[in-house]
Amino acid sequence: MKDLFAVVMLLGIYSLLSASFFVAMDAVDVAFTEAAVGAGISTLLMLVVITITGRSEKTTRHKPLLALLVVVFTGSMLIYGTFDMPYFGIADAPIHSHVAPRYIQESMKEVGIPNIVTSVLASYRAFDTFGEVVVIFTAGIGVMALLSVGRRPEENEKTTAIDDSMHEQYLVIRIVTKMLIPFILLYALYVQFHGDFGPGGGFQAGVIFAAAIILYTMLFGLTTARKVINQSFIQFIAAAGVLLYGCVGIVSMLNGANFFDYNALASDPVAGQHLGILLIEWGVGCTVASVMIMIFFNFAERREMQQNNEKINNIEGDSL
Amino acid sequence: MIIGLYNDWVVVVLMMIGLYIVIAHGNLIKKIVGLAIFQTSVFILYISMAKVEGGSAPILAEGIKQFSNPLPHVLILTAIVVGVATTALGLALVIRINEAYGSIEEEDIQHLDNQTQDETELQATEGEQS
Amino acid sequence: MDMILNISGALCLLVGSFLCISGGVGLLRFPDFYTRMHAVGVTDTLGAGMILIGLMFYSPDFLIFSKLVIILLLTLLIGPTTSHVLAKAAMQNNLKPKLQQEDNIKETSSSNY
Numbered sequence: 001m002k003d004l005f006a007v008v009m010l011l012g013i014y015s016l017l018s019a020s021f022f023v024a025m026d027a028v029d030v031a032f033t034e035a036a037v038g039a040g041i042s043t044l045l046m047l048v049v050i051t052i053t054g055r056s057e058k059t060t061r062h063k064p065l066l067a068l069l070v071v072v073f074t075g076s077m078l079i080y081g082t083f084d085m086p087y088f089g090i091a092d093a094p095i096h097s098h099v100a101p102r103y104i105q106e107s108m109k110e111v112g113i114p115n116i117v118t119s120v121l122a123s124y125r126a127f128d129t130f131g132e133v134v135v136i137f138t139a140g141i142g143v144m145a146l147l148s149v150g151r152r153p154e155e156n157e158k159t160t161a162i163d164d165s166m167h168e169q170y171l172v173i174r175i176v177t178k179m180l181i182p183f184i185l186l187y188a189l190y191v192q193f194h195g196d197f198g199p200g201g202g203f204q205a206g207v208i209f210a211a212a213i214i215l216y217t218m219l220f221g222l223t224t225a226r227k228v229i230n231q232s233f234i235q236f237i238a239a240a241g242v243l244l245y246g247c248v249g250i251v252s253m254l255n256g257a258n259f260f261d262y263n264a265l266a267s268d269p270v271a272g273q274h275l276g277i278l279l280i281e282w283g284v285g286c287t288v289a290s291v292m293i294m295i296f297f298n299f300a301e302r303r304e305m306q307q308n309n310e311k312i313n314n315i316e317g318d319s320l
Numbered sequence: 321m322i323i324g325l326y327n328d329w330v331v332v333v334l335m336m337i338g339l340y341i342v343i344a345h346g347n348l349i350k351k352i353v354g355l356a357i358f359q360t361s362v363f364i365l366y367i368s369m370a371k372v373e374g375g376s377a378p379i380l381a382e383g384i385k386q387f388s389n390p391l392p393h394v395l396i397l398t399a400i401v402v403g404v405a406t407t408a409l410g411l412a413l414v415i416r417i418n419e420a421y422g423s424i425e426e427e428d429i430q431h432l433d434n435q436t437q438d439e440t441e442l443q444a445t446e447g448e449q450s
Numbered sequence: 451m452d453m454i455l456n457i458s459g460a461l462c463l464l465v466g467s468f469l470c471i472s473g474g475v476g477l478l479r480f481p482d483f484y485t486r487m488h489a490v491g492v493t494d495t496l497g498a499g500m501i502l503i504g505l506m507f508y509s510p511d512f513l514i515f516s517k518l519v520i521i522l523l524l525t526l527l528i529g530p531t532t533s534h535v536l537a538k539a540a541m542q543n544n545l546k547p548k549l550q551q552e553d554n555i556k557e558t559s560s561s562n563y
Contacts, residue, residue, distance in 0.1 A: 004349055011353050018360050025367045026377045026388040030396050034363070037404045042356065045404075049411045050349060053418045057347040058425045067344035075336040079329060087324030089373035091386070096372060100389040108380055116378040116390040117397065125394060132398040139405035146412040176531045198379065203401045288401060295408045302415055 004055045005047075012043035028199040029117045032191075036207040041292055044214065048299045052306055112270040113196045113277065121201065122277040126260035129280070130245055133287050137242050140291035144235075147298040149305050170219060177219050184212035192285050196274075202281040206288025213289075214296045222300050231297065234290045241287030248279045327368040334361035346426035348414045352407060359403050366392040459507030466500030473497055482548035483540055487533060495529040 015038025022031035086093035103120055111119040121129055188209040195201030217225035249259045257264035262276025338361060341354030370392040378390035414424055421429050469492055476489025502522045509515040 004347070007350065007353055011356060014357070015360065018364060021364065022367055025371045026375060027367045027370065027393045027396070028377045028379075030363070030367060030393050030400065033397050033400045034360075037400050038356075038360070042404045042407050045408055045411055046349065046352070049414060052415055053349065053424050057345070057350060058427075064344045067340055070343060071336045071340045074339065075332055078332045078335070082325050082328035082332065085325060085328055088327045088368060089371050090324075091372045091375075093369075095369055095392070096389050100391055103390055104378070104380075104387050114380040116380060116387070117393045120390050121394045121397065129398055132402050135402050136405045139402075139409045142409045143412045146409075146416055173531055173535050176527060179527070199377075201397075203397060207401070291405065295405075295412075299408075299411070299415070306419075 002057045004050045004057060008043060008046045008050060011046070012039050015039045015043070029115075029201065029204070032199050032204050033207070036204055036211065040211050041207060041214070041296075045296065045299060048296070048303060052303050110269075111273045111277070113274070115196055115198060115200075117199075118195050118201050118277065118281075119273075122280050123260075123262060123273055126249070126276075126280060129284070130249070130260070133242055133245055133284055136291050137238060137287055140238055140294050143295045143298050147302050149301050174219050177215055181212050181216060184215070185209060188212065188289075192281065195281060196277065202284030203288055205281075206285040206290075207292060209285070209289040210292035210296070213293050217296065217300065222297070222304055225297075229293065231294075234293055234297075237286050238290040238294060241283045241285070241290065243283075244286070245280050245283035248276055248283070252276070328365070331361050331365040331368070334358075334364065348417065348424040348426065349411075352410050352414070355410070356403075356407060359399075363396050363400065366396050455507050459504045462500050462504030462507065464504075466497050466502075466504055469493065469497035469500060483545055484537065484547045487536055487540075491529065491533040495525065498525050498529075 015034060019031045019035040019039065022028075022034055086095075103116055103124065107113070107116050107119045107124075111123050113119045188205045191200035191208060192202060192205035195205070213225070213229060216228070248262070248265075252261050252264045253259050255264035260276070262272045263269035265272035265275050335358055338354045338356075338358030341357065342351050345351060345354065370389040372386060372388050375386040375388040376384050378387045378393065380387075417429065418424050421432050423429060423432075473489045473493030476492070477486050480486045480489055499522060502518050502525070506515055506518045506522075509518060
């Protein structure tokens with residue numbers, strides 16, 4: 001397929017399908033994340049990139065035979081490897097006998113939260129999750145370092161004028177979006193705080209929150225969105241989320257327990273666990289949301305800059 | 321029955337599709353799409369491993385005894401979000417490459433690179449001769 | 451009372467599934483972009499809406515009922531909007547609807563792609 005737009009849309013559909021597959025496999029939290037991230041944000045980012053780089057692929061493709069050979073060989077080796085795997089769905093596979101029974105049986109007593117995924121994510125494996133959050137933060141910084149452009153305020157007025165003139169064109173969708181955005185934000189907060197009891201948590205909430213802001217940015221233009229959401233404030237929040245997460249660990253250390261051992265946060269161990277999970281979910285949510293917004297803003301700014309350059313080039317070409 | 325391994329085979333097929341796209345296509349965005357397919361196949365591997373026949377979603381409720389394994393869910397949940405962050409980083413690199421070379425085709429980039437290398441070598445030899 | 455609820459729920463579900471299937475058939479069979487989009491619009495507004503209403507008849511308690519109502523409102527709000535935006539985008543990219551098949555087969559076949 002030569003049209004990259006179709007490729008990206010198919011990738012989005014594939015993500016959505018795999019999300020419904022995850023629901024069938026009982027992984028509701030994962031399905032939630034995949035639907036929000038795979039079908040939403042990553043498709044969107046790829047679309048922004050193909051508007052910059054052009055949407056068609058060059059036709060030349062050399063040596064597909066060798067690639068096919070490599071792929072078939074690797075695939076058959078992997079298939080050979082699967083013969084040692086336990087069969088699908090059986091309850092006494094090795095994976096189910098190691099730590100999972102403890103999580104399932106003890107987590108209500110030790111952590112006091114019905115959603116086992118949240119209690120494992122935020123309490124038993126909090127250190128691991130901390131690493132993931134730092135990775136996300138680092139990726140955000142990386143994108144910023146690669147793409148951020150210096151702002152030129154004198155151009156802003158022109159672009160706002162263009163936006164206003166195109167208002168008629170987007171009238172319906174803008175009004176509907178205005179109606180929807182409060183609900184999306186409210187839903188993100190619900191997901192954030194209801195993550196202890198049902199599917200949800202900081203990762204999903206952050207992505208949904210970012211999706212609302214990105215929707216706003218797409219419809220009302222980058223300049224308007226920049227006025228609403230302060231860039232440096234977003235960067236501050238991204239860092240503050242990671243800091244909050246780390247601080248919870250430090251505080252539990254200062255209270256005489258291990259790093260991320262929330263039992264020490266309050267006099268009652270279960271209350272301490274609740275407090276700790278609430279705080280680090282906040283940290284995760286803040287970081288994920290602001291990093292996603294940051295990434296999208298940087299991509300969109302690049303695109304705007306490129307378009308402006310093209311416009312200037314066109315004008316210069318005309319005058320010549 | 322050997323057919324009980326079909327989930328692994330689906331994963332292998334998806335993984336190989338992703339790998340093939342990464343190897344055979346020169347377009348950088350397609351390469352990233354291939355990586356995304358590869359990534360999702362790994363997610364499917366983990367999640368299908370966690371499934372227990374007759375189990376329910378790992379949210380404790382009364383009257384349910386059998387749960388699917390929550391640990392792979394946790395690992396994949398974070399992996400998905402990290403995956404999108406790294407994909408964004410890759411796309412950012414693609415944009416910078418596009419700005420530097422004016423193309424996102426691997427061949428063109430290689431060609432341009434070779435040209436500049438030849439030029440610098442040429443200049444170097446000229447410098448030595450003079 | 452239970453009987454009436456059951457039957458009306460089943461009826462709604464049946465109508466909804468029929469609309470979804472006919473939307474799918476239409477997506478494959480209709481000649482041009484706008485009619486296909488109409489088929490999709492029927493599927494995700496009326497088809498999904500009828501299925502949701504049918505499920506409401508079956509809902510055991512008020513919480514599930516209210517959740518279904520919220521989902522219905524959301525689909526009713528978003529479905530038509532997306533159709534509208536799609537049609538508008540197609541119009542702006544000079545994709546003309548195929549009005550009479552005899553006259554302008556050539557034009558549309560060139561502008562379709």
